[in-house]
Amino acid sequence: MRASRLVSILLLLQTRGRVTAREIADTLEVSIRTVYRDMESLSAAGVPLYADPGHRGGYELLDGFRTRLTGLTTGEAESLFLTGLPTAAADLGLGSVVTAAQLKLMAALPPELRDRAGRIAECFHLDAPSWYGAEDHTPHLAEVADAVWNRRRTRIRYLRWAEPHENTRVVDPYGVVLKAGAWYLVAGHAEAEGVGDRARIRTYRVSRILDAQSLAETFERPAGFALATYWEDYLDRFDDRRLRASATVRVSPVGMRRLVEALEPVLVRAAHASATRPDVDGRVEVVLPIESVDSAITTLLPFGGEVEVLGPPELRAGMRAAAVALARVYGCADTDADRYG
Known part of the structure; x- marks a missing residue:
């Protein structure tokens, strides 16, 4: 997994600026000695690193290196978190974008690391759905995902369990979650006041969305909202509601x-x-x-x-x-x- 760690170090330096060896080691959960070896490998591969010794020192990239490193487009950069999830990327309509991002990252690696990264990709595959679960049919997932990326208010027609079964509402799509092969949309109610309150945030199974239409109006996420934290709380509250x-x-x-x-x-x-x-x-x-x-x-x-x-x-x-x-x-x-x- 060293190739992945080297890319992580580069992205860490690009996003944070100057970073100490201890901060890199703590973030990536490796030893400081490993960080030193990795920095030597990056420098030997031609990455323009600047190391400032001392208590207030650290590593940083020389100005301008970000553009020369990958040449990633905005969409490719945004899709990097899906590079290990090809099926999910395809579901979201980002399959070709993720492929392009992977190729640019691979091209930026020296031959030895490129070969190792290729072998890792050949040896590991993620299959998210459960063995006996029926595959969700999600024809509107790409539209929903696009609304999430661009923070566009969206009108959805949704099939509920309760009466009335069909319901149309305008939502602010905060994010999508893949859980055991099923996609879920986490969204705020745009037409309700207090949209940032927990009570105004709802979870929708994407396979039950009958229609989705992005609107011209954009939105801002509530301050402090974190998708992963919300989802963990939602699962806990789901069990509390279900197991009464x-x-x-x-x-x-x-x-x-x-x-x-x-x-x-x-x-x-x-x-x-x-x-x-x-x-x-x-x-x-x-x-x-x-x-x-x-x-x-x-x-x-x-x-x-x-x-x-x-x-x-x-x-x-x-x-x-x-x-x-x-x-x-x-x-x-x-x-x-x-x-x-």
Whole structure:
């Protein structure tokens, strides 16, 4: 990954100006000795570096080197963060732009580093969608992404789950997020006052956008808004809204191992946090957040006798009914169904 690190150092110097070896090492999470070696390699490759020793010293590029380094256009420079995500770049309509940026970066590298970068690209590939998830159809993603890049207010027609299903609104597109193969738009409500407030920011699944039209009016992001931070908060709040109930279950040691393998992380964390001391059989009681009784039955039934629902009563009754139905399907005597009480 040394070629990538060298490019990162150049971009760091271009964006920050004078930077100390310690600052470079901390940013890239490498040792200072590694930074010294990298700076020697860049200098040997013809990069015009200026090193000022002393307490207030550091490294900087000579004036004018930025243009001579890559010759990147504005679009190519903006697409650099997608150079390792070819599928995502193509979805956003930036496939050719990213390719051009990669070629210019590769051309700027000395032959040895260029060969290593090429080998890395041949050895690693990112496939974001999950194994069994259906691929999202996002015909309006390119229009949405263009509105994000250019900060243009956008009118979208959106298919909601709730009534009325079709809804048209004007939004300020702050950013797009790729989550497990699905694209999401994070946007503010342009027609509402307090657009910068968290309550005025909404998340839309791009595959459910029926139409998107960029308007002539532009917008400014709210002060302090950070897309990554918003998304993390959104996921936490999403789980809080979705998992509003809880179930108490008794789990065997085998069941606990299977829970870790099969359940989503938020449920696994809750199970570990709430687990009681093991009883004589090694079973523990845990409290799991659930979305509904029906969804909990679907989630817990595959664990069979390794998991016993203690409450709430309606969930225990639902598990019992499902177990009785299974017993009858597989030819158990009717009297055997009493065991599932």
